Amino acid sequence: MNAVVIDSSSGVTLARDHIRDFYDSYYSTLDDVELESWPQFFTAECLYRITARENFERGFALGAIQAESRGMLIDRVTGLMRTQMYAPRYYRRFPGPLRIVEESGGGARVRHNLLIVETLVDEAPTIALCGTCHDLVVIDENILRFKERVVVYDSEMISNSLIYPA
Amino acid sequence: MNAVVIDSSSGVTLARDHIRDFYDSYYSTLDDVELESWPQFFTAECLYRITARENFERGFALGAIQAESRGMLIDRVTGLMRTQMYAPRYYRRFPGPLRIVEESGGGARVRHNLLIVETLVDEAPTIALCGTCHDLVVIDENILRFKERVVVYDSEMISNSLIYPA
Amino acid sequence: MNAVVIDSSSGVTLARDHIRDFYDSYYSTLDDVELESWPQFFTAECLYRITARENFERGFALGAIQAESRGMLIDRVTGLMRTQMYAPRYYRRFPGPLRIVEESGGGARVRHNLLIVETLVDEAPTIALCGTCHDLVVIDENILRFKERVVVYDSEMISNSLIYPA
Numbered sequence: 001m002n003a004v005v006i007d008s009s010s011g012v013t014l015a016r017d018h019i020r021d022f023y024d025s026y027y028s029t030l031d032d033v034e035l036e037s038w039p040q041f042f043t044a045e046c047l048y049r050i051t052a053r054e055n056f057e058r059g060f061a062l063g064a065i066q067a068e069s070r071g072m073l074i075d076r077v078t079g080l081m082r083t084q085m086y087a088p089r090y091y092r093r094f095p096g097p098l099r100i101v102e103e104s105g106g107g108a109r110v111r112h113n114l115l116i117v118e119t120l121v122d123e124a125p126t127i128a129l130c131g132t133c134h135d136l137v138v139i140d141e142n143i144l145r146f147k148e149r150v151v152v153y154d155s156e157m158i159s160n161s162l163i164y165p166a
Numbered sequence: 167m168n169a170v171v172i173d174s175s176s177g178v179t180l181a182r183d184h185i186r187d188f189y190d191s192y193y194s195t196l197d198d199v200e201l202e203s204w205p206q207f208f209t210a211e212c213l214y215r216i217t218a219r220e221n222f223e224r225g226f227a228l229g230a231i232q233a234e235s236r237g238m239l240i241d242r243v244t245g246l247m248r249t250q251m252y253a254p255r256y257y258r259r260f261p262g263p264l265r266i267v268e269e270s271g272g273g274a275r276v277r278h279n280l281l282i283v284e285t286l287v288d289e290a291p292t293i294a295l296c297g298t299c300h301d302l303v304v305i306d307e308n309i310l311r312f313k314e315r316v317v318v319y320d321s322e323m324i325s326n327s328l329i330y331p332a
Numbered sequence: 333m334n335a336v337v338i339d340s341s342s343g344v345t346l347a348r349d350h351i352r353d354f355y356d357s358y359y360s361t362l363d364d365v366e367l368e369s370w371p372q373f374f375t376a377e378c379l380y381r382i383t384a385r386e387n388f389e390r391g392f393a394l395g396a397i398q399a400e401s402r403g404m405l406i407d408r409v410t411g412l413m414r415t416q417m418y419a420p421r422y423y424r425r426f427p428g429p430l431r432i433v434e435e436s437g438g439g440a441r442v443r444h445n446l447l448i449v450e451t452l453v454d455e456a457p458t459i460a461l462c463g464t465c466h467d468l469v470v471i472d473e474n475i476l477r478f479k480e481r482v483v484v485y486d487s488e489m490i491s492n493s494l495i496y497p498a
Contacts, residue, residue, distance in 0.1 A: 024431045031445065031464070053256065054287075090385065090486040092445055092462050094428050096260050099190045113197065113258055115283060117447065117462045119486035121386075125462040130258050130283045130291040132197070154256040154285035219422065220453075262426050265356045279363065279424055281449065296424050296449045296457040298363070320422040320451035 003040075003143040014108045014144070019098060019137060022144040023112075027093045030165055035081055038165050039073040043140045047148045048073060050166055053131070056152040073165075080163065088121040091128060091164055107138040107147065114151065116166060129153050129166060169206075169309040180274045180310070185264060185303060188310040189278075193259045196331055201247055204331050205239040209306045213314045214239060216332055219297070222318040239331075246329065254287040257294060257330055273304040273313065280317065282332060295319050295332060335372075335475040346440045346476070351430060351469060354476040355444075359425045362497055367413055370497055371405040375472045379480045380405060382498055385463070388484040405497075412495065420453040423460060423496055439470040439479065446483065448498060461485050461498060 002025040004018050029037050042048065050065040067073050096113030103109075111134055118128035131153035138147045151166045168191040170184050195203050208214065216231040233239050262279030269275075277300055284294035297319035304313045317332045334357040336350050361369050374380065382397040399405050428445030435441075443466055450460035463485035470479045483498045 020429065024429050027428075028431065028443070092447075092464070092486060094260065094426065094445060094447055096193075097186065097190050099194065111194070113260060115258075115260055115281075115447075117459060119462055121488050123487065125459040125487065127283060127291040127293075127459075130285055132258070154258060154283075155289065155291065156287050260426065262359075263352065263356050265360065277360070279426060281424075281426055281447075293449060293457040293459075296451055298424070320424060320449075321455065321457065322453050 005143055006139050014100075014103065014106075014137070014139070016098075016100070018144060019100065019108060019110060022137060023095060023098060023110075027095060031092050033164070035077045035165070038077055039070045041146055042070050042073055042149070043138065043145045043147050044070050046070060046073075046146060047150065048146070049149070050151045050153070052156050053152050053154050054156065056150070076165075090119045092117050092119070093166075095133075107136055110135045110137055114166065130155075171309055172305050180266075180269065180272075180303070180305070182264075182266070184310060185266065185274060185276060188303060189261060189264060189276075193261060197258050199330070201243045201331070204243055205236045207312055208236050208239055208315070209304065209311045209313050210236050212236060212239075212312060213316065214312070215315070216317045216319070218322050219318050219320050220322065222316070242331075256285045258283050258285070259332075261299075273302055276301045276303055280332070296321075337475055338471050346432075346435065346438075346469070346471070348430075348432070350476060351432065351440060351442060354469060355427060355430060355442075359427060363424050365496070367409045367497070370409055371402045373478055374402050374405055374481070375470065375477045375479050376402050378402060378405075378478060379482065380478070381481070382483045382485070384488050385484050385486050386488065388482070408497075422451045424449050424451070425498075427465075439468055442467045442469055446498070462487075 004022045004025065006014075006018065026041050029041070046067075046069060048065075048067040051060075052064065067076065094115040094117065098110055098112045101109050101111050111132060113132050114129065115127060116129040117125050119125040131151055134148070134150045134152065135146055136148035137144055140147075170188045170191065172180075172184065192207050195207070212233075212235060214231075214233040217226075218230065233242065260281040260283065264276055264278045267275045267277050277298060279298050280295065281293060282295040283291050285291045297317055300314070300316040300318065301312055302314035303310055306313075336354045336357065338346075338350065358373050361373070378399075378401060380397075380399040383392075384396065399408065426447040426449065428447075430442055430444045433441045433443050443464060445464050446461065447459060448461040449457050451457045463483055466480070466482040466484065467478055468480035469476055472479075
């Protein structure tokens with residue numbers, strides 16, 4: 001994890017470049033399957049949710065995957081590392097342009113599209129997930145972290161094998 | 167529509183950031199299917215064309231879809247909203263890096279690649295369009311608008327269902 | 333080829349914008365199949381390699397495609413232009429965000445994801461390559477060039493027809 005360190009004494013709002021660096025670090029950590037670093041991108045209390053577009057638009061809180069603390073994310077990763085480390089498949093994330101839709105003291109709501117491409121070792125790559133992210137990025141212990149990350153995918157079903165974090 | 171407002175008194179050429187914001191707003195308006203806002207991204211007289219690469223390279227003016235005024239775009243949207251509002255499919259746009267290939271007083275020619283991913287509710291996402299955009303972005307009534315937007319797709323056929331704007 | 337000219341007298345490290353412009357020029361040259369310009373993006377002595385992830389992670393030097401000088405790249409292009417000019421297929425490149433992972437005097441190590449979409453004239457577009465690029469970009473004769481370009485794709489096989497440069 002390459003933490004994006006913020007000099008909080010300056011009191012400025014988050015710069016575009018810092019947010020861009022934060023996402024670059026986040027997605028490359030996931031692409032490289034550095035699962036043990038993943039929970040550190042979230043605040044101790046947080047919302048992490050992956051849900052279908054239909055549920056999201058109807059305001060349903062239920063999601064395919066949900067966690068409400070860094071501890072729950074650590075549990076999830078521990079399970080994954082035990083069972084899936086040698087799975088012969090790769091995921092690579094292609095985020096669209098980042099849009100800062102709202103900024104307030106120390107936090108920014110960021111939206112962007114996300115394409116996750118899945119490659120099984122002997123097959124051609126396919127699209128595992130196409131959707132949009134509704135995130136809240138904050139300064140926490142002098143680095144940037146997600147306070148909220150909600151990934152809304154367009155289909156009702158996602159790839160059964162998409163068990164790695166998005 | 168989040169119009170990108172330009173202070174025309176400054177007389178400067180268009181900044182990269184303004185153009186980026188303009189496209190972010192354009193593509194998210196389409197992704198969110200806010201069709202009634204779409205024509206406002208174009209000048210009253212404009213060129214909107216979606217055409218196959220083969221036609222484009224041979225200089226054929228004929229395109230699969232063409233409009234020459236905002237009024238024609240409004241007509242198109244009105245028809246779409248009447249017939250297609252509940253279609254159970256989604257399109258999401260992934261633009262490549264924006265390249266400003268020419269700048270003159272108040273206008274910029276912008277090229278970039280475009281990938282449109284289509285998701286039917288019960289199926290895995292697929293690529294509906296892969297191509298490149300040849301646009302002319304101008305300042306019009308103090309905001310940015312397309313004076314020209316020509317989307318050139320690589321195949322001879324595009325998804326039959328790609329009836330929404332690109 | 334739109335060379336990115338650097339004023340080397342300034343002695344500054346490479347700016348993000350210069351590197352972005354360099355990649356924009358590189359990928360659009362390839363998308364437009366301007367093969368004769370392609371070798372000029374590399375230093376006279378260079379490393380160009382396209383290899384499978386498994387080989388890369390095990391440290392195998394062998395790659396599916398490899399060249400160690402601009403001369404070898406010119407040879408490759410000459411062969412391609414003789415045999416493949418009228419092939420009815422197109423490739424379009426979608427790079428992910430550029431990450432500068434290391435900078436030193438006059439050079440930058442740049443990593444980014446890469447998606448190459450292939451379109452055969454009568455078929456829907458598919459993903460020909462999904463992978464990541466490990467590049468070394470340097471100032472050479474006052475312009476930016478690749479000293480190293482290593483493209484690591486996720487599957488063991490790439491599209492048989494991916495004979496054009498990446």
